[in-house]
Each structure stands twice: as C-alpha cells, then as structure tokens.
Amino acid sequence: MTVSRAEHRRRTSRRVRLRRTIVATVAVVLITGGVAAFALTRTASPTPVAEPTTSSEPTPSPTPTPTPLSPAEKLLATTTDPKACAVSFVGDGIALEPQLQTEDVRYDELPLPRADGRVFAGWYPTAAEAASLNAAERINGADLVTCTDRERTLYAAWTTPDANAAEDTALPILMYHQFTRNPDGEDNWLRGNYAYIGDFDAQMAHIQDGKFYLPTWDEVSAFIDGALFLPKRSVVITDDDADSTWLEMAAPIVDGRNLLTTSFVITSARTEPTPNRFVLQRSHTHDMHRAGANGKGRMVNDDAATIAADLEQSAQILGAKEVVAYPFGHYNDTTKEGVRRAGFELGRGIEPGYVRIGTDKLALPVVRIDYGMTVDDLRAKIG
Known part of the structure; x- marks a missing residue:
C-alpha cells in the first residue's frame, strides 16, 4: 500500500508527540523520586490512590461496671467511725436490714x-450453733460486739410453742442492795441488806463459770409473752438504790466478769452516768422512794398522773424506760396505771418467786439476796 507524503507527515508528527509525552512523564517521576508502573494509552486517565490515614489518639477502653455494694457495705459507708460494725441477720423467715x-x-x-406458730430462740454466731440452740454461744445485749473487717453475721434460731412450754424456764431476778467488806456484816437495822463482797464475787463467778444466759429486759418481756425461748440456766442480776457501796465494791466485779447487771437508781439522788459498760441504769423512781401520807411509799399514795410524771422525769435523766423497781416493793392498781401512762412495760416488786411465761409484767417477783447467803445458797436458788 502506497502512503502519500501528507499521510506520512501526519504519522511522523504523532510519533514525535508521543515520544515527548513519555520523556516528560519519566522526568517527573525521576525528579520526585517516585517509583511507578503504568501503561500508556491514548484514552486512559490515571486513577488517584488514597493515602492511608493514621490517628495519634488511643482507642478508649470500655468503662468497667462497678460491683454493687452489699447492704452492710452501704451501711458502713454512712459512718466514719473506725469501730463501726455492720451486723447482718440471716435465718429461716428472717428479712431484716443490717444494724450498725x-x-x-x-x-x-x-x-x-x-412469727405465728413459732418461738424465737435467739441469735448465734454460726448456723450450726443456732440449729443446736447452744445457750453458751447465744448472743444478746449482754455481749460485747466483735467483728471481722467491720462486719458480723448473726444466725436466727426458732423452736415450737410446745418445746418452749416443755422447757418450763423459771427466770430468777436476783435483788441485791448494799455491800460490805466485813465478813461479819454490818451492825445496823439494815444488816440483812448488806451482802459480803467476798460472797458476791463468788456468786458472780458461779454465774460466769456456769455460762448462765443473761437476758435483757426486752427479752424478759418477750419471754413472758411466750414469744421468746429462754434456756433454764438464765438469770437477771439487779441492785436497788445505786448505793455508794454498790458503785465502789460490786460494780467493778460485774465489769471485770462481763456480767450484765441492772442498777435501779433514785434519780433525785443520782444523775451520773453508768459506772461501767456492763451496768444498765434503770428507774427506782425520781422522788418516790419515801413514805406517803399513810406511811407506805408514795407509789401507793399518789395518783396515776403524779406517778407517771415522776417516772417521766426519771426516764429523761436515765435515757431509758423499760422497767421500774417499786420503792419498798409497794404498788397497787393505781401504781400500775401510772407506770403504763409513763410508757414503762415492766415493774419489779419484792415478792419472792420466779418469772414464767404469763407472769404479770407489772408485778415481777424476785430472788432476794441477804447477808450471809453464800454461793451454795445461790446455787440452790438458781441452779
């Protein structure tokens, strides 16, 4: 095929332009230091390549979910007291919040x-002790609080009304008055009231070593109702009048032996706080420990409103009500009405006897301790 000169010139011109384009492209690549692979076509256009991006910020870690606080931990979070202890309660039918x-x-x-059809049998340090009703390990307001890592769990025990009745517990309330260091006693008209302090210490040792259960007054009330089981070896220790001999001689003994005791205080004569942590101070009236118009105590001479007002004044000084010991043991129906109006639940007289299920709560009997009674005499009365 013969090509005309004009066609030959056009083809030559196109080849020259293509060579110039290639040379220019290679020069650009060499100048920028790049390395590229490409194909030349008359119609293709180069496709831009996206540069990879990097971030200097780290990927955030997921926020951990905090472990919820237990009820005991929530309670402890409300106080800064290093000796605070959250006490939790567990057992059949128990749904109680922890106590601080x-x-x-x-x-x-x-x-x-x-609970209907059941009798509460107390708190214990372990489930096994609760199941066995081990009275020696039973815990109540006569015991000091001990904790591990500021927490403690107590286990509830229950028994039946029939088992409670069969126990037939007769609760003695011991009544002491004054004390003496003289083995031969005091030579005055109150001689019988004075317990020799050596005998008292031996009697307290018998109660301590015998692991008697020492119920609190709210437990005494629940026991009378038939709602609380008390073991046979239970006893309440009391002193009348808060005499100086009690404070100086006897109170240190119950403190040293960790024995819960109630001191019945005449608050017109004594307003000081308790001598130690094992002595409860309760009312012996404010100003009714004296004779009224008929020679008997004011508790059987004054009206119910006057009696209630006196007991309210006594309670304000002591910071507690619960129980009153009648001066001279004198009381009647008017006395009881005054006690009820003042909000007291229990009244203790001086009649000899033992507290049982169903006992009149405003006529609690006592086991009187007189001068000359030894530990053997006490053993004969309380076991």
Whole structure:
C-alpha cells in the first residue's frame, strides 16, 4: 500500500508527540523520586490512590461496671467511725436490714422477731450453733460486739410453742442492795441488806463459770409473752438504790466478769452516768422512794398522773424506760396505771418467786439476796 507524503507527515508528527509525552512523564517521576508502573494509552486517565490515614489518639477502653455494694457495705459507708460494725441477720423467715453496732460495746437493741406458730430462740454466731440452740454461744445485749473487717453475721434460731412450754424456764431476778467488806456484816437495822463482797464475787463467778444466759429486759418481756425461748440456766442480776457501796465494791466485779447487771437508781439522788459498760441504769423512781401520807411509799399514795410524771422525769435523766423497781416493793392498781401512762412495760416488786411465761409484767417477783447467803445458797436458788 502506497502512503502519500501528507499521510506520512501526519504519522511522523504523532510519533514525535508521543515520544515527548513519555520523556516528560519519566522526568517527573525521576525528579520526585517516585517509583511507578503504568501503561500508556491514548484514552486512559490515571486513577488517584488514597493515602492511608493514621490517628495519634488511643482507642478508649470500655468503662468497667462497678460491683454493687452489699447492704452492710452501704451501711458502713454512712459512718466514719473506725469501730463501726455492720451486723447482718440471716435465718429461716428472717428479712431484716443490717444494724450498725460498735465494737467493744454491748449489742444494742438486737431485733426479736416474732412469727405465728413459732418461738424465737435467739441469735448465734454460726448456723450450726443456732440449729443446736447452744445457750453458751447465744448472743444478746449482754455481749460485747466483735467483728471481722467491720462486719458480723448473726444466725436466727426458732423452736415450737410446745418445746418452749416443755422447757418450763423459771427466770430468777436476783435483788441485791448494799455491800460490805466485813465478813461479819454490818451492825445496823439494815444488816440483812448488806451482802459480803467476798460472797458476791463468788456468786458472780458461779454465774460466769456456769455460762448462765443473761437476758435483757426486752427479752424478759418477750419471754413472758411466750414469744421468746429462754434456756433454764438464765438469770437477771439487779441492785436497788445505786448505793455508794454498790458503785465502789460490786460494780467493778460485774465489769471485770462481763456480767450484765441492772442498777435501779433514785434519780433525785443520782444523775451520773453508768459506772461501767456492763451496768444498765434503770428507774427506782425520781422522788418516790419515801413514805406517803399513810406511811407506805408514795407509789401507793399518789395518783396515776403524779406517778407517771415522776417516772417521766426519771426516764429523761436515765435515757431509758423499760422497767421500774417499786420503792419498798409497794404498788397497787393505781401504781400500775401510772407506770403504763409513763410508757414503762415492766415493774419489779419484792415478792419472792420466779418469772414464767404469763407472769404479770407489772408485778415481777424476785430472788432476794441477804447477808450471809453464800454461793451454795445461790446455787440452790438458781441452779
């Protein structure tokens, strides 16, 4: 095929332009230091390549979900007291919030649950002790609080009304008055009231070594109702009048032996706080420990409103009600009405006897301790 000169010139011109384009492209690549692979076509256009991007910020870690606080931990979070202890309660039918108690202080107002057809049998340090009703390990307001890592769990025990009745517990309330260091006693008209302090110490040792259960007054009330089981070896220790000999001689003994005792205080004569942590101070009236118009105590001379007002004044000084000991043991129906109006639940007289299920709560009997009674005499009365 013969090509004309004009066609030959056009083809030559196109080849020259293509060579110039290739040379220019290679020069650009060499100048920028790049390395590229490409194909030349008359119609293709180069496709841009996206540069990879990097970030200097780290990928955030997921926020951990905090572990919810237990009820005991929530309670402890409300106080900064290093001796605070959260006491939790477990057992069949128990649905109680934990209580805030204080280590090395007696348990305060432990709950006494009630349930139809059952009798509460106390709190214990382990489920096994609760199941066995081990009275020696039973815990109440006579015991000091101990904790591990500021927490403690108490286990509930129950028994039946029939088993409670079969126990037939007869609860003695011991009544002391004054004390003497003279083995031969005091030579005055109150001689019988004075317990020799050596005998008292031996009697307290018998109670301590015998691991008698020492119920609190709210437990006494629940026991009378038939709602609380008390073991046979239970006893309440009391002193009348808060005499100086009690404070100086006897109170240190019950403190040293960790024995819960109630001191019945005449608050017109004494307003000081308790001598130690094992002594409850309760009312012996404010100003009714004296004779009324008929020679008997004011508790059987004044009207119910006057009696109630006196007891209210006494309670304000002591910071507690619960129980009153009648001066001289004198009381009648008017006395009882005054006690009820003042909000007291229990009244203790001086009639000899034992507290049982169903006892009149405003006529609690006592076991009187007189001069000359030894530990053997006490053993004969309380076991």
